Amino acid sequence: MEIKYATTEDITAIAAVEAECFPPAEAATEEEFIERVKYYGNYFWLMYEDRKLIAFVDGFVTDEPDLTDEMYEKAAMHNEDGAWQMIFGVNTLPDYRRHGYAGKLIRRAIDxxxxxxxKGLVLTCKEKLIPYYTKFGFSDEGISDKSTHGNVVWHQMRLVF
Incomplete structure (x- = not known):
C-alpha cells in the first residue's frame, strides 16, 4: 500500500472512488475535485494498491472552527496557516472496506x-458513524447547524490536540 498526496493526475480516480462511496447528492464532482486539488492537493491522503486508488481522505485547513457547506463549494477558502484541519470525505471502495485502510488514512491525517x-481536526458524519470516529479521539458535538450537505443530518465531530 502506498499513501501519497493528490496531483492533477489523480483527479479522475478520486472522482470515481467518491462516486462509488457516496450518493449523488453528497458526492463531489470531478470539476469540484479539480478545484480542490488545485488549492489543497497536499491535504488529500490517497491510498493506492498496485496503481489503483482504493481509499482516500480529503479536507482543507481553515481558521473557522466549524465545518460549513460553503467549505465544500469554495476550495479557495483553504488557508494554509489555518488552525483546524477539516475532513470532507473518508472514502474506501466497497471491496476494500473492513481492512483498516480508512483508519490508516485518518491516522495519517491526524499525524x-x-x-x-x-489545533485539531473537524469532520461531519452520519449518526451511525459516530462510534467509528470516537475510536480515533473525535468527540460528537451534536447535530451540525452549519451543514446540511446533500440534505442529510450531520453530526459534527472534533478532535482537539
Missing amino acids: DAKQQGR
Whole structure:
C-alpha cells in the first residue's frame, strides 16, 4: 500500500472512488475535485494498491472552527496557516472496506495535522458513524447547524490536540 498526496493526475480516480462511496447528492464532482486539488492537493491522503486508488481522505485547513457547506463549494477558502484541519470525505471502495485502510488514512491525517501545529481536526458524519470516529479521539458535538450537505443530518465531530 502506498499513501501519497493528490496531483492533477489523480483527479479522475478520486472522482470515481467518491462516486462509488457516496450518493449523488453528497458526492463531489470531478470539476469540484479539480478545484480542490488545485488549492489543497497536499491535504488529500490517497491510498493506492498496485496503481489503483482504493481509499482516500480529503479536507482543507481553515481558521473557522466549524465545518460549513460553503467549505465544500469554495476550495479557495483553504488557508494554509489555518488552525483546524477539516475532513470532507473518508472514502474506501466497497471491496476494500473492513481492512483498516480508512483508519490508516485518518491516522495519517491526524499525524500530519499535529506536525503542522493545528489545533485539531473537524469532520461531519452520519449518526451511525459516530462510534467509528470516537475510536480515533473525535468527540460528537451534536447535530451540525452549519451543514446540511446533500440534505442529510450531520453530526459534527472534533478532535482537539
